[in-house]
Amino acid sequence: MPLTRAQGLERHAFKAVIRRYLAACPERSMPHTRSAPGSTQEPAPSPTPTPSLPPTFAGNGNLATGYNPDGVRHTDSAVPTAPGGPVRHDYAATGPAPGRLGFRWINGSIVAATNTDPRVQVVQYNEDTFVLRQNVCVHWEAPFVYLLFGNEGALLIDSGATANPQHFPLRETVDAIVARWCQMRGRPSTPLTIALTSGEDIAQNQGLKQFIGRPRTTIVPPPIAAMKAHYGFAGAWPGATGMIDLGDRIIEVIPTPGTHRDGVSFYDPYCDLLFTGDLLFPGRINIGNDRDYVASLIRLRDFAARNPILFVLGGHIDMMFAPGRFYPRFATNKPYERILQLLPEVIDDALRHAREVQGRDMMLIRPDFVLFNGVSPDQRTSVWPEGVPQITPPYPF
């Protein structure tokens, strides 16, 4: 059923969607409930602001939600009560662990050659979750890389589009973040696992070379057969799921081929984030095998029905803030980018429209992504989705 115009507009009213989402999940609508003794206040969801306002203006909080939500325990105090020993973090969360993507991504510049942004942008989601982005002017794909920590190890999801550490110092940045995290938790070091959402995606596997020879590091081998063997998928691909145990934080590995033969998605039950790489992201999705693509989305839909998902986080952003508008390949100045995080409803939307393009060579525009099936990634179309407002974004300069 296509969205009505009003629904289409509402999709972009972040706050409304969050409210609807919370209303639809009654068991999660009050994620951090623990009434203080003697408190007459109704326990309520966390006062974490929904990011409906730019960061400058967000953050007033909400009095109705109470001052002392349960999620407070997910932060290790700045003043450890027992200094000396390693801190063991409590990853058992009743709802999504508190965290926030409160910043605008670096997004290139008018003249790429004179860009002065950092080569790797680091944004902390919470103490145990980091999002890194490659500078658009180092590589136009500007992939996102995720770094998750558990009590027994860290996980790096994807590795960026550039191998040269002079241009893209991913290893150096990851090492520094890991070192600081270890200091914070009173550990000498922590093992690192590097897993890719696709070993054959050259926009995500290039940085892997920087980590060769790194001590205490496990690299999930990129060749498809070796990868399947590593996760124990042998024979059961793509029906089974694998896992990466970080110590009290077990990341689930879901086979999701479709854009790449060896595509996998990762689910983090601590923050309720689903990392989908090239399969589903706010951008131009190039379907490699449409039958696999539909099957993978069905698998994700079923997974989402069983597991709470706060955001779907992909590997890139190509979309603009205006619905259905996107940047072409090789763009190095993207001032009007859409935000990275997608709501879980996007899985249903993608599935519905993936079925529409299945077996046909065509491109199809949706507000939050564009599907390309069997056509050039530079294909154009005059077909505009029904019910989506046609907003022409301003020319960047």
Add this chain to the structure above:
Amino acid sequence: MDRRTFLSYNAAALAVPAALTTYAEAAAASGLRPAPIDFSGDGPAPGSFPDRWICGSESLMDNTDPPVHVHWYNSHTAILRQNKAYSFEAPFAPLYFGNDRVLLLDEGFTQLRTNWDLRGVVDECIADWCKRHVRDPASLELLVAFSHLHADHYAAVNQFADRPNTRYMGLTHEEMLGFWGMTDFPEQRITLDLGGRDILIWGSPGHVVSEFAYYDSYTQILYTGDMFYRGRCYITYWQPWFDSMARLIAFCDEFPVSHVMGCHIEISRDGTDYPYGTTWQPDEAPVQMTVEDLRQTSNSRRRSPNRASISPAPCSSAIRPAASPRSTPIPTDTTDAFVARISGGVRMRKGASR
């Protein structure tokens, strides 16, 4: 020096300190551990505010001041203030040094180190302090905290993501409380030990929900963030703001306070309001306020709790709709018009219009 003296002279003892790279290593090599600094003592540690802060310029692109004004209040306390040409918010950020830890309260309004390098400035301050007091900068833990959850106070956090020996606050209410280990916000008052220098911290909601007040027992400066400062105090939640004022007053009754300090200045020495967004404040009022100012404001609030007003005290207050703080379109003529427009009638201060 004759040959015999030369041969018996212990050249190594002289050469070693010069070859070592840090003062702390040199101190360790010479067997001297720096004595811990004594932050106790009667009365507030002496210190001073500058007569004038860097405060923007008429033409921003011709501004030649550094992005941040670093002022050493005393030997162990630095106060940073952003140049108005780098952001009209121009927040203040105190940096408190203790024997074990350094506390940075608030940050400038900058996100990337390539815009302007707050972390570099903080590192320089720490290096400077360590040089003066013979410490190794690597031995000091840096705590980066902020007064409340607004971007002009936390935007630079990610600059510290790869800085060793650093802890910083997360960007949710839960993570802020968890950072200080609070379980009973806002009443609970916790003590942060920087190493002989105690910082008292408690909740101070009203401007926003997630806000703290910080009291430094050494300088006895009470840092009130955006909840109370010399300018327009935007109140989102009235009753929590009154409660927070009462909490501040009760604190002042219990503890000696040398100065009350907020995060911004939005008012001139003669009491003229600088409109929202002003980037040049040539005659701005000092940042520091007195306990008397706090008491006066609290009293005047009691008298007119339901209307925005310009108080005789240095802080004026403006009702702001909860859902749309500063994003509310603001008329360009005067801020008082803004106050009047949304509150439906205020007591106007003479000469307030600019």
